[in-house]
């Protein structure tokens with residue numbers, strides 16, 4: 280493997296230097312990651328190693344505080360730390376919104392030295408933004424293998440009910456005690472699996488992007504994610520039964536995927552069309568005042584929806600050579616595209632998407648070039664797709680885990696599901712097989 284990875288005796292995941300000749304700049308991850316059973320007791324030792332000081336705010340909610348937060352507070356207090364708990368009290372699940380962020384901010388004092396989050400996505404993100412804004416180090420104690428964001432430096436948050444993304448801080452220390460993670464609710468575990476399986480699509484799209492647009496594909500990051508995915512697929516029964524080995528394979532895949540973002544500074548290895556679709560569902564549900572499905576559950580369902588289109592393109596190819604003049608003549612106009620994006624994403628999000636991706640409305644020459652490249656390099660694209668595991672393997676794994684498999688099972692109606700299959704490709708500039716199918720006039724036929 281291009282990045283050697285092993286466990287030290289204290290549960291620390293250690294990485295060798297990234298050796299890769301892809302041409303991108305690789306940053307060595309600076310986060311201390313600890314994964315093992317029964318390691319929560321060592322939290323004070325892990326923290327002491329980084330020398331953050333003695334006063335901390337511990338962020339948890341009414342679910343994670345009794346689960347692990349209280350134990351963390353006691354361990355640290357016994358080791359001489361001054362811990363101020365910030366326990367966010369909500370009904371079912373807390374949201375990373377302005378109220379939660381404000382509670383953390385107002386608990387932080389002038390003499391606070393560092394923050395600790397005890398939870399999964401929402402609690403980590405709520406703490407992450409405060410760590411960034413207050414310039415404080417941050418320790419993350421994970422409680423569920425439900426998403427790949429532990430290592431992230433971006434905080435997805437809610438402001439007045441709408442989704443926003445803000446720069447956050449990557450934790451200095453991540454502690455994943457497998458005994459705690461194993462007790463996570465099943466729906467959080469299967470959400471984590473869904474988030475991870477989506478990486479197969481992300482990697483395939485990245486490789487296809489390198490074929491069509493000469494994007495640099497980082498083989499070190501690609502291998503890191505691929506080997507974690509393989510380990511995950513080899514351990515699905517253990518994940519279902521929430522055994523130590525199964526949950527270790529899952530949290531490793533989530534953490535290692537996230538690490539690629541630290542190494543190359545972008546999310547190409549971890550998110551593509553399946554994440555775009557999940558984001559669109561979330562935005563639309565929030566806009567309707569409804570609770571969106573969990574991130575990983577959405578990504579898992581979206582992965583199952585898009586995967587068959589990859590296999591179909593590898594099987595059928597172009598059938599007929601694309602008629603480039605006719606495709607160019609039939610293109611959507613810039614004005615119609617803007618109207619379409621507003622229809623799909625809503626006024627505000629559509630404006631943001633267009634502003635962030637100004638080159639997305641292709642010039643005719645560029646559109647023609649991409650089609651020609653897809654035709655002349657079809658064998659390379661087919662090879663990328665054929666290297667993916669068969670769809671049946673993925674579908675069976677999800678089925679065996681009892682994961683949601685259809686949009687309806689995550690409360691997404693047919694209309695939104697259909698819209699997302701057409702609009703997902705427009706969420707970002709990032710090249711995807713869906714862009715290829717659309718630009719070559721195949722997408723509507725595939726979705727008919």
Ligand SMILES: [Zn+2]
Nearest residue numbers: 427474574578
């Ligand atoms: Zn994700």
Ligand SMILES: [Zn+2]
Nearest residue numbers: 299301497498
């Ligand atoms: Zn590389």
